[in-house]
Amino acid sequence: MMLTGNYAAAYGAKLARVEAVPVYPITPQTTVMEKIIELIKTGELEAEYIPLESEHSVMAAAIAAEATGARVFTASSSQGIAYMHENLFVASGLRLPIVLALANRCLSPPISIYPDHSDSLAQRDTGWIQYYVENAQEIVDTVIQSYRVSENKEVLLPVAVCYEGLIVSHFLEPVELPDQRLVDQFLPPYEPQHVLLSPKKVMHLSVYVSDQYFMEYKYQQQEAMENAKRVIEEVDQEFGEKFGRTYGGLLQPYRMDDAEVAILAMGSNCGLARMAVDDFRKEGIPLGSVKLRVFRPFPEEELRAMTKNLKLLIVLDRDVSIGMGGIVYSEVAGSLYPMKSKPALVNYIVGLGGRVLTLDRLKALTRDAITCTKEERQERSVRWVGVRGLE
């Protein structure tokens, strides 16, 4: 079946038999919402669509519906995600396994509808699991996987499935839709036991606590994130056994076994990185690549193991934390720092606001990074790519 990334997200939700879909339109997410409404209308999906008046209310309604016992799905992008911000903390703090399809789009100004990862990475600290996926097939599969992960009793955290807007959300690709019967076996109905708004058993969700309880509460969220690492790996493997497709769980290596240099990326740039790897290998340069599929929880141990024999790791960031550099780069550097022997790190800021990173440019900057590292030239570790006036 030919599907866009957004339609794939909607079909993933349908296969997961979601029950409530609060949503507010925003480009480039909107066609997720349109498809869901269509699936409800045709009777293919039995769910309540709630047309909220803002994303802030979307996340509130998502929290309320999930807390009442319904499996919730929603979608958003960019300013919409930013507008949800305070309620994202509540979703994770109340340990509600909501799944959100996030069609990445840059944050304004200047206004642009094109993708980068700044919108979702700005939500880094909200306590949500974040997947970064690269094509329509992976979207539908990851939405299904996400419910298994988020509803796992050791986890109970919300999940964002992030994919770049327009280039992934709107691009038609062949997708193999998993069989509903198999999905039903893989993903049982949601049966909440930890939080539930029900007159049968009085609970107060979001209580006021003194300093005597606050840190324990947060520590439990941290523990859940730690557990999520194992669960994400297990669920991906089990998915593979059932449906024949796996994505490496937290990290997906490509020709890393004997690699001395590697490119680490998230989302659609991973495909480009793999092409670069193949080209360099033809020249005898031992390049590999790592797809960072899960950004939260950050796969610290797994990344150390995967990069311990590298001389150089090139981190591509489709985002920037103004005043520092790539957000992924900071996390990678922090994770690798305790290693005795660690690769040199170079950070490239690429593709902000949808600017295209070509294969030629990626290869050129890879060559440049290799040369600089060999000659031990002290250059800035954070470098902006393709900026007018800089090159």
Add this chain to the structure above:
Amino acid sequence: MIRKEIAQDLPRREYFKGGHTLCPGCPGGILWRLVTKVMGENSISTLGATCISLPPAIFPSVLDIPSIYVSMATPAPLISGVSAALRILKRKGKLAKDEKINVFAMAGDGGTADIGFAGLSGAAERNDDGTYFCFDNEAYMNTGIQRSSLTPEKTWTTSTLEGKSQPKKNLPLIMAAHGIPYVATASVGFPDDFIVKAKKARDMEGGFRYIHVHSPCPTGWRFPEKKAIEMARLAVDCGMWLLYEVTQGDLTLTYRPARRKPVEEYLSKQGRFSHLSKTEIEEIQAKVDRECRKYDF
């Protein structure tokens, strides 16, 4: 005193218990007791950030009805989420189809008329199933008496030191303009009237119901703790707060005093109006007279 025929079908059981954290003399506890007795134990409540959301939120909770708080602006969209979930769970047979669960919001004046206004208007426009109670003590009291859009004109607050320059937003009529099935104003000083209205809202089949409850605040209005009910009744008796209901577009007054009292009697008893000159009081009286004439009050 509440008339027997109005109160007799209310449960004796208390769903909002003593030992709560409201200020001495705060009528919020009265409102909670009445609301929960009317809505009954088969209810789910959604909360805004307001003085009256603290008693249920502070552990151990004094509220025997489940509650959820998310953020200041969200009591109304929480109604939308809860009621949508109840609908689908009933449709899928996960909940008994005939089980009536009353969903209601408790929110303050700032949370309702200011930061929560978009969410409130959205839930009303969608006509989502629930009853929204606005606990109007005419300022942000929980943060220390700052003006809200429901603070009356010329009122002293800690953010309007010389008196607020703008009039109080007429929120009940704005809500009525949404065309929802039921809008009512009420007062903690008139429990009979309130109970009748709350029951009416409860017994409606679906739709968004809005009840705006005027509730004097001893702490923020600067009057003695024992006088909250007296103040609530004076506000109505002088015409500064009218009791009415709007059903299907028709506004009906539900209370008329034999003789309307001068506003000075109400204003002079509160520290928040102590800076007012005689002329200013006359100005307020003139405005109230004009407003009351509209309703032949």
